[in-house]
Amino acid sequence: MPYLRCYxxxxxxxxxxxxxxxxxxPNEVVSIVIENGGEENMxxxxxxxxxxxxxxxxxxxxxxxxxxxxxxxxxxxxxVFLAATFNKTNCLMLQQCLCHPAEIGCLVAxxxxxxxxxxxxxxxxxxDIPNHLFLMVLxxxxxxxxxxxxxxxxxxDMTEDNLAAGLIGAxxxxxxxxxxxxxxxxxxxxxxxxxxxxxAAARTGRVKNLSIWYASxxxxxxxxxxxxxxxxxxxxxxxxxxxxxxxxxLVREPNSLQMPHDSNATTNNTSLKDISIVSxxxxxxxxxxxxxxxxxxxxxxxxxxxxxxxxxxxxLLVQNQLQSLVLENSQVNEADVKSFLMKLPATRSLxxxxxxxxxxxxxxxxxxxxxxxxxxxxxxxxMTKCEVRDCDEDWKEYYKRSFSVxxxxxxxxxxxxxxxxxxxxxxxxxxLILQRAGKISYYGAFDQWxxxxxxxxxxxxxxxxxxxxxxxx
Numbered sequence: 001m002p003y004l005r006c007y008x009x010x011x012x013x014x015x016x017x018x019x020x021x022x023x024x025x026p027n028e029v030v031s032i033v034i035e036n037g038g039e040e041n042m043x044x045x046x047x048x049x050x051x052x053x054x055x056x057x058x059x060x061x062x063x064x065x066x067x068x069x070x071x072x073x074x075x076x077x078x079x080v081f082l083a084a085t086f087n088k089t090n091c092l093m094l095q096q097c098l099c100h101p102a103e104i105g106c107l108v109a110x111x112x113x114x115x116x117x118x119x120x121x122x123x124x125x126x127x128d129i130p131n132h133l134f135l136m137v138l139x140x141x142x143x144x145x146x147x148x149x150x151x152x153x154x155x156x157d158m159t160e161d162n163l164a165a166g167l168i169g170a171x172x173x174x175x176x177x178x179x180x181x182x183x184x185x186x187x188x189x190x191x192x193x194x195x196x197x198x199x200a201a202a203r204t205g206r207v208k209n210l211s212i213w214y215a216s217x218x219x220x221x222x223x224x225x226x227x228x229x230x231x232x233x234x235x236x237x238x239x240x241x242x243x244x245x246x247x248x249x250l251v252r253e254p255n256s257l258q259m260p261h262d263s264n265a266t267t268n269n270t271s272l273k274d275i276s277i278v279s280x281x282x283x284x285x286x287x288x289x290x291x292x293x294x295x296x297x298x299x300x301x302x303x304x305x306x307x308x309x310x311x312x313x314x315x316l317l318v319q320n321q322l323q324s325l326v327l328e329n330s331q332v333n334e335a336d337v338k339s340f341l342m343k344l345p346a347t348r349s350l351x352x353x354x355x356x357x358x359x360x361x362x363x364x365x366x367x368x369x370x371x372x373x374x375x376x377x378x379x380x381x382x383m384t385k386c387e388v389r390d391c392d393e394d395w396k397e398y399y400k401r402s403f404s405v406x407x408x409x410x411x412x413x414x415x416x417x418x419x420x421x422x423x424x425x426x427x428x429x430x431x432l433i434l435q436r437a438g439k440i441s442y443y444g445a446f447d448q449w450x451x452x453x454x455x456x457x458x459x460x461x462x463x464x465x466x467x468x469x470x471x472x473x
Contacts, residue, residue, distance in 0.1 A: 004052065005033045016055075025055065031065035049081040056084045063088060069095035069123075079106050086110030091119035096126050104133045111140040111147065121151040125183075125217070129154070131161040138166035142173040149179035149209075155217070159187035168200045171207070179209040181244075185218040194222050194248070202232035202240055211244035223249040226286055234269050234293060242274040250280045269294045276301035288312040299324040309336045320349040328384075329357035334366055341369055345376035348415070353383040375406045378415035382407060 006014040006029040014029055025032075034052070066089040068082070083106050085092060098104055110116055120141075124134070134156045141150060150170075158164045167184075171177065180201055186194040194212065201207045214222050229250060233240065272294045282305040291297065291312045298321060300313070307330040316322040317340075337355065344350070374380060383403070406414075 004055075007031045007033070025059060025063075029063070031063055031067070033067045033069075035067075035069045053081040053084045056081070056088045059088060062090055065089060065091040065093065067093040067095075068097050069093070079103065082106045083110060086117060087113055087115045089117055091121070092117040093121040093123075095121075095123040098124065098127050098129065101133060104129065104136060108136050108140040111137075111144040114145055116144060116146045118146055119149040119151075120147055122153070124152075124154040124156075126155075129156065131156055131163060135161060135163060135166045138163070138170045141170040141177075144174060144176070146176060147174060148176050149181075150177060151181040153183040155185055157185050157187055158193050159191055164193045164196065168197055171197070171200050172204055175206070177204075178206050180207055181211040181213075183213050183215060183218075186222050187219070189220055189223050192225075195224055195228050198224065199228065199232040202238045203235050205237040205239055208239055209242045210240050211246070212248060213244070213246035214248055221247070221249065223251050226250055226252045226289075230289060230293065233272060238269065239271050241271055243272060244276045244278075245280055246276075246278045248277075248280055250277060250282050250286060268292075270296045272296060274299040277303075277305065279304040281306055283307070284309050284312065291316060296321075298322065301326040302330065303327075304329045306330070307332055309333075310340050311336060314340065314343055317343045317347045317350065320347055322347075323349055324352040325350065326352070326354040327358070328354055332358040338366060338369055341373045344373040344380065347377065348379050350377075350379055351381045353380055356384040371403065374403060377406070378410055380407060381411045 004016045006016050006025065008014055008028040009030050014026065016025060016029070066085050068085070079102055082103060086106075087110075092110075094107070098107060107122075111120070122137070134154060141147060156163055158167065171180065182197070184194075198210075198212065201210050224245070232238065233243075273296055275290065275294065275297060276299075278301070280302075282302060284307055287302065287305075287307060291300075297316065300316075300322065301324070303326065307327065310327055310332050313322065313325060313327075332355070337358070344353075374383075
């Protein structure tokens with residue numbers, strides 16, 4: 001008997017028979033997945049598109065998500081099902097399933113419906129779609145009245161057949177679009193198509209989430225001029241709150257095409273809260289400019305860049321606004337890290353700290369300093385474990401465990417228990433504190449060889465708080 005893969009709100013699989021005459025979706029079902037079309041999918045389940053079409057059209061409610069992937073729709077006779085999905089879901093994910101012009105036509109028609117999906121995830125990487133059909137999709141996005149989020153991956157060359165202009169037109173014309181994820185073939189970096197698209201998205205005044213990424217299949221590695229990057233984000237119309245650049249070089253190019261100066265550019269950006277630059281060859285001066293001009297940053301993620309120092313983040317720690325800091329796989333030295341760590345006890349906002357993959361720590365003293373600073377900090381809840389290179393395995397295990405104690409206590413709400421009102425916490429708050437704290441291990445004594453000895457196997461974090469005054473001082 002053929003079944004349809006459905007999922008409830010917590011992701012549990014719910015199998016629904018599709019060959020019955022009066023099949024219906026239970027109320028618990030919020031999403032369906034259809035993959036590997038043809039006679040049978042990868043699970044040996046025969047797909048009956050006519051039954052699926054009747055099932056969707058008979059539903060009075062919208063599903064949270066419908067996913068169709070890997071050539072799930074092959075014969076044109078099944079286009080009725082594709083057309084039925086557009087006004088029956090809030091999020092439509094299409095992956096490697098648009099290979100026929102009629103299917104593109106269904107997509108174009110569905111995007112322009114008044115009650116169409118709010119999110120569209122479109123992966124055309126392996127679909128050999130002609131440029132004129134891809135341009136039709138971009139034009140349909142321009143006039144989609146309901147589309148709020150677009151995740152677009154395609155292998156079409158954006159330098160050909162006015163595709164770049166079509167994409168910019170879709171971004172600037174659509175009045176509801178506020179989130180963009182773009183993985184496209186931008187052409188040669190000297191043409192700076194990606195730079196123009198980035199600038200257009202920043203100046204719409206509507207886009208709040210923007211992600212642009214590069215893959216080697218797209219051709220030459222892309223670069224984004226630093227000055228154009230800063231000018232676009234500091235435009236007074238820019239409302240971007242979350243920015244992701246992955247494998248895009250942020251560089252200063254003296255021979256690059258300079259954007260004309262805009263009188264609407266402002267000194268600083270107050271909208272950007274979350275920035276992530278992965279493998280962007282970002283140097284210290286560029287990072288300093290970002291921290292200085294984006295004064296509202298709450299989360300910073302810089303992985304695999306060219307940073308030698310992290311001192312530019314000291315002010316954010318002092319201002320108690322930074323909540324998450326990820327600086328991994330750069331070239332930050334141990335001396336600079338020690339200076340940074342000395343400011344940890346005073347910060348009251350930082351929740352996540354990840355510093356792995358740098359040139360530290362190489363000594364036990366740095367780890368001891370880190371342990372001391374974390375013990376005195378009441379806000380930090382999660383951080384990557386440190387590597388101790390000049391001590392034996394027992395000490396490594398000790399330091400690994402010693403970091404988990406204050407972090408667990410902080411997750412339990414140590415900052416509230418350590419203030420004067422700590423003893424007056426409402427009784428109904430204690431179960432939540434106990435639940436968040438969980439169980440932690442600790443060490444109570446050392447033998448003559450300075451090897452840690454666990455005197456008690458388990459201790460509740462809150463009990464530890466109230467009995468071990470060393471963490472309360």
